[in-house]
Amino acid sequence: MWSAFDEAFEGRRVALKTVLASRASSEALARLFVEEARISGAVRHPNLLEMLDAGEHDGVPYLAMEWVEGVTVRRLAEHRIPLPVVLRICMEACDGLHAAHEARTDEGAPLHVVHRDVSPQNLLVSRSGRVKVIDFGIAKAEGRITEDTTEGILRGKVRYMAPEQALGLEVDRRVDVWAVGVTLLELATGRIPYPGSHDIAALVKLVSCEPELPVAGELPADVLAVVTRALRKNPDERFLTARDMGTALEEVLERMGEKNTRRD
Numbered sequence: 001m002w003s004a005f006d007e008a009f010e011g012r013r014v015a016l017k018t019v020l021a022s023r024a025s026s027e028a029l030a031r032l033f034v035e036e037a038r039i040s041g042a043v044r045h046p047n048l049l050e051m052l053d054a055g056e057h058d059g060v061p062y063l064a065m066e067w068v069e070g071v072t073v074r075r076l077a078e079h080r081i082p083l084p085v086v087l088r089i090c091m092e093a094c095d096g097l098h099a100a101h102e103a104r105t106d107e108g109a110p111l112h113v114v115h116r117d118v119s120p121q122n123l124l125v126s127r128s129g130r131v132k133v134i135d136f137g138i139a140k141a142e143g144r145i146t147e148d149t150t151e152g153i154l155r156g157k158v159r160y161m162a163p164e165q166a167l168g169l170e171v172d173r174r175v176d177v178w179a180v181g182v183t184l185l186e187l188a189t190g191r192i193p194y195p196g197s198h199d200i201a202a203l204v205k206l207v208s209c210e211p212e213l214p215v216a217g218e219l220p221a222d223v224l225a226v227v228t229r230a231l232r233k234n235p236d237e238r239f240l241t242a243r244d245m246g247t248a249l250e251e252v253l254e255r256m257g258e259k260n261t262r263r264d
Contacts (some may be wrong), residue, residue: 006052006064013067014052018060032137033061039113039136040065043103047096049124049134069127074120077187083223084258086187087249090180092131093123094246097180100133101173101242103141114140114171118179119160120186129263140171158199158206159192163233166206174235177245181230181238188223189214193231222252 002016019029037054040063044050053064073089081089097118103111115122117138124132138156156165162178165171186192193211196202211231214224226248232238239245 003067004064015049015065015067017063017065019062030061033063035141036137036139037063039100039103039111039139039141042105042111042113043099045096045099047092047131047133048099049132068124068130068132070125070132072121073123073125073131073183073187076125077120081187083188083220084253084256085264086184087223087253087258088264089123089125089131089187090184091246091249091253093118093133093180093183094242094249096131096133097173097176098241098243098246100136100139101176111141112172114173115176115179116140116165116171117156117160118176118183119157120183121157123183158203159194161206162235163206164235166203172235173241174238177230177239177242178235180242180245181227184223184230185213185227188219188227220252220256222255226252 002018004014004016005011006014017033019026019033033054037051040049040051041054049068050066051063052066055062097115100113100115103113105111113136115133115136117135118133122133122135124134126132158166160179160182162171162175165175182192191212191214192202193213194202194205194209195212196205210233213228213231216224218224219227226245229248230238230245239248
């Protein structure tokens, strides 16, 4: 990742993502860049990082994206985040994800985008308070050129992975709902639903046990209800869309009487 200036647009700063020059000849990496550009370029939304350009220079593929002054939610979580702000962060992440999930081709055919790697590391908060979902590098989409055919390879971060994703089953937008649920729980309590000393231990729990959720009183009942629904092992029992989850979070904020804004 580079900080760069786009001379064609009055020297605006952009984020430039490239393949390392030593690996620029890798066809697999080049295909991943094409996929990320295709998916990111298919939708525009205030809560998604905007793709500005994609191409190749001296044999090195690159993606040029909007520059966001801010920090990742992972970095932000090094400090205590007030619960209303946590809810706002997750609500905006849901808005961006729903826009991606609803993305269509120029002909109007659904792309069926699934991010598959939602986590505090892949959420940015700008200095103006805008949440941005980033990094669609391993996203699933209709007609994807690079198929997930490598046996035994898990795509995504185990600690935020839905059970069906961990088992290698067919996934849809509801795995992203699960990941937002994990993120919400972690930001609000400091805990994740499947703790373990390492990823393998967490993975074993993920596919064989129910999630470890807070007990009554650790979180407001309305917040706990949202987390519990997002983390249902049966996808049919979760929020069916990220928009549904975002709406539920907005309603919780209203019931809490919090006039929460991006300035907050």
